Amino acid sequence: MKNIKIIGxxxxxxxxxxxxxxxxxxxxxxxxxxxxxxxxxxxxxxxxAVSVYTPLQWLNQAVPVxxxxxxxxxxxxxxxxxxxxxxQMDDYTHxxxxxxxxxxxxxxxxxxxxxxxxxxxxxxxxxxxTVNFTGKDALYGEIYFLRAYYYFHLVRFFGDxxxxxxxxxxxxxSKTLTRSPKAxxxxxxxxxxxxxxxxxxxxNTEKGRATKYAAQALLGKVLLYQNKFDAAATMxxxxxxxxxxxxxxxxxxxVESGENGPESxxxxxxxxxxxxxxWGGVTRGQxxxxxxxxxxxxxxxxxxxxxxxxxxxxxxxxxLANAYTAGDIRKAVTVLDIEAYKNANPSFNITxxxxxxxxxxxYNQKYLPRKGxxxxxxxxxxxxxxxxxxxxxxLLMAAEAFNRSTTPNDTKAQLxxxxxxRRAFAVNDASKDITATGTAxxxxxxxxxxxxxxxxxxxxxxxxxxxxxxxxxTGFTAGKHEVFPIPQFEIEVSGLTQNSGY
Numbered sequence: 331m332k333n334i335k336i337i338g339x340x341x342x343x344x345x346x347x348x349x350x351x352x353x354x355x356x357x358x359x360x361x362x363x364x365x366x367x368x369x370x371x372x373x374x375x376x377x378x379a380v381s382v383y384t385p386l387q388w389l390n391q392a393v394p395v396x397x398x399x400x401x402x403x404x405x406x407x408x409x410x411x412x413x414x415x416x417x418q419m420d421d422y423t424h425x426x427x428x429x430x431x432x433x434x435x436x437x438x439x440x441x442x443x444x445x446x447x448x449x450x451x452x453x454x455x456x457x458x459x460t461v462n463f464t465g466k467d468a469l470y471g472e473i474y475f476l477r478a479y480y481y482f483h484l485v486r487f488f489g490d491x492x493x494x495x496x497x498x499x500x501x502x503x504s505k506t507l508t509r510s511p512k513a514x515x516x517x518x519x520x521x522x523x524x525x526x527x528x529x530x531x532x533x534n535t536e537k538g539r540a541t542k543y544a545a546q547a548l549l550g551k552v553l554l555y556q557n558k559f560d561a562a563a564t565m566x567x568x569x570x571x572x573x574x575x576x577x578x579x580x581x582x583x584x585v586e587s588g589e590n591g592p593e594s595x596x597x598x599x600x601x602x603x604x605x606x607x608x609w610g611g612v613t614r615g616q617x618x619x620x621x622x623x624x625x626x627x628x629x630x631x632x633x634x635x636x637x638x639x640x641x642x643x644x645x646x647x648x649x650l651a652n653a654y655t656a657g658d659i660r661k662a663v664t665v666l667d668i669e670a671y672k673n674a675n676p677s678f679n680i681t682x683x684x685x686x687x688x689x690x691x692x693y694n695q696k697y698l699p700r701k702g703x704x705x706x707x708x709x710x711x712x713x714x715x716x717x718x719x720x721x722x723x724x725l726l727m728a729a730e731a732f733n734r735s736t737t738p739n740d741t742k743a744q745l746x747x748x749x750x751x752r753r754a755f756a757v758n759d760a761s762k763d764i765t766a767t768g769t770a771x772x773x774x775x776x777x778x779x780x781x782x783x784x785x786x787x788x789x790x791x792x793x794x795x796x797x798x799x800x801x802x803x804t805g806f807t808a809g810k811h812e813v814f815p816i817p818q819f820e821i822e823v824s825g826l827t828q829n830s831g832y
Contacts, residue, residue: 369448369455372463378448379469382476383538385441386598388613389483390620391430393697393716394644395419396787401802403785404688406645412687413623413643419814420688422805426818426832433613434487435817438480445477447498471529475540475548478522482552485515486791489813489829493518504824509816516556523549532573537590538599538715543572547595547719554727555795563731563739569595570728570746574721576753581663583720584696586703586713595719602713605706617704617711620644624694626668628683635678638699638708642685646692650784653777657755657762664784666695694785722750722782730775733768740767747775750782807831 369375397403398420405420407413415430424431452470454460477495484491493510495518526545534541550566553559575592582588590597606615613619625640646665654661669691672680685691697714704711729746732739748763755762764774779792793799800808810831820826 369451369461370457370459371461372466375448375461375463375466375469378444379472382441382444382448382473385437385444385480386476387600387616387618388437388440389434389598390613390618390716392434392483392487393787394620394623395430395434396790397646397694397785398644399803400789400793401647401804402650402780402789403644403646403694404690406643406685406689407641407687408627409687412641416643422803422807422811424815426815426821426828428815428817431487431814432817432819435484435820437613438484439492441480442477442494443498445473445480446495448473449477449495450497467529468531471526471542471545472540474522475526475530475545478519478526478545478552479548481515481519481522482548485512485519486555487814488816491515492824492826501823507824507826509826516552519552520549523552538597540596543569543574544596544719547724550724550727550731551719554731555791557734559731559734560736563728563735566724566728566731569721569724574724576721576725576749578753580659580753583717584663585700589715593721594717595721595724597715597717599715600713602703602705602711606710607707608710609707612710615710618697618714618716619710619712620716621697621699621703621712621714622709624697625699626682626693627685629680630682631678631680635675635680636700638701638704639682640699642683642687642689642693644694644785645685645688645690646694646785648690648692650780651692654781658781659756660754660781660784662695664694664696666693666698667691668693696785717786720783722753723779723788725750726775726779726782730772730779733772733775738768740771743771743775747771747778750778754782 369378394403394416398405398416405413405416407417410417413430415424415428418424418428419430448470481491481493490509490512492504492507493515494507499507523545526540527542527549530540530542530545532542546565547569550562550569553562553565573592574595577583577588577591577593583591583593600618601616604616606617608615622640623643625638625642627639627642629637629639631637651661651665651667654665668680668682672678672682699712703713725746729743732746733743744764744767748760751762751764752758764771766774776792776796776798780789783789790799790803793802794812799806799812803811805811810829813829815832816826816828821828
């Protein structure tokens with residue numbers, strides 16, 4: 331992470347304690363490090379807390395999936411078998427044997443296991459010692475925020491999932507797990523975020539760390555997903571009235587200089603400071619692998635041309651491009667028409683290869699790879715943060731919550747919606763304001779979410795939670811595709827039941 335150094339804390343070392351040669355064997359006798367050496371100082375706790383953040387980076391494919399599985403994007407790539415797991419989700423032919431879904435499942439549970447390990451030894455470490463220090467409660471606020479985030483990721487993707495919170499589980503214990511109803515998972519998420527909110531500071535000097543406002547925003551989103559609109563409105567209002575603001579230049583948020591800016595509530599941090607070369611773990615380096623995927627295949631140009639080449643994956647659809655109306659500055663920031671760009675910039679001498687598969691002529695400019703923003707194995711080390719919760723997202727969630735509350739407040743819903751729209755059209759008057767109320771206002775808010783957050787990974791989940799997916803997504807089957815299949819490997823290892831229809 332940019333300001334949180336990535337430290338590979340191998341929690342599996344803890345399992346060494348169970349591999350005894352003799353009943354009284356102590357690994358210290360052979361000068362071996364064991365988990366008895368962990369969590370003996372404030373530094374140990376803070377170092378291990380960083381390791382709980384690390385799997386956030388491994389979830390980078392959740393963002394392209396959220397758009398490819400919707401009407402916003404197509405998988406693209408070289409051919410029909412290029413990143414087959416994404417092709418299948420685009421075509422709605424995905425099955426439990428899907429490498430991307432397996433990675434998203436395993437990465438989230440790795441994060442949960444790491445959070446649980448710290449929870450397990452919060453009061454006393456493995457050696458029975460108590461380690462107290464100033465700021466420990468706030469540090470654990472981060473741990474509970476992260477555990478909530480991992481579980482929210484899982485419940486959005488898979489519905490009912492195994493729920494465990496007391497300790498880190500080993501392979502044998504995982505075989506005893508069953509899937510918990512998503513209502514129970516949401517209950518735990520809410521509990522973790524409530525604990526986090528009480529403990530976290532309102533700001534954090536290290537970029538990328540959770541804050542009280544980030545936890546409130548995530549809890550508001552979680553409540554919205556459960557149709558708890560009154561509670562969501564109250565919670566999100568805290569963030570609306572917080573220290574955030576809409577940046578005047580929409581596009582500035584998606585370049586390096588705009589990261590962690592005044593609109594950023596929570597971002598997953600990436601870095602290119604340590605060169606990464608492991609093609610066997612493409613999503614698990616310091617860099618953001620999803621950026622390379624979005625790039626234009628075979629792109630070349632003069633020194634002034636800012637973009638770098640990529641693999642023509644996660645291509646915006648013409649349906650998305652056409653959804654923007656004249657004057658909306660977000661279109662040019664979100665969707666790059668490479669041929670139009672080439673014609674408008676003849677001095678760049680641009681050449682490129684037309685996307686071989688599912689070509690739309692359009693590219694995801696929010697995360698388009700740029701020159702000078704990678705290192706080592708260039709495809710694996712892009713430094714682009716993933717914007718997880720922005721202030722505009724909070725405003726639109728709050729607008730929806732107020733519109734859908736038991737006693738709707740459409741005046742406030744319009745206010746928050748129109749703050750986003752005025753920035754989108756660069757106006758300071760009511761010329762682009764939405765004045766509708768009731769269900770028409772609700773649809774306007776949903777439509778605005780698409781335009782504002784396009785290619786940021788929320789579209790599929792928004793369509794599902796609002797009941798629009800079957801009407802908007804080609805190939806979507808109601809009663810099946812609201813969730814993705816549990817990875818087959820997990821079915822075989824843990825004996826879990828499968829989602830309906832898979």
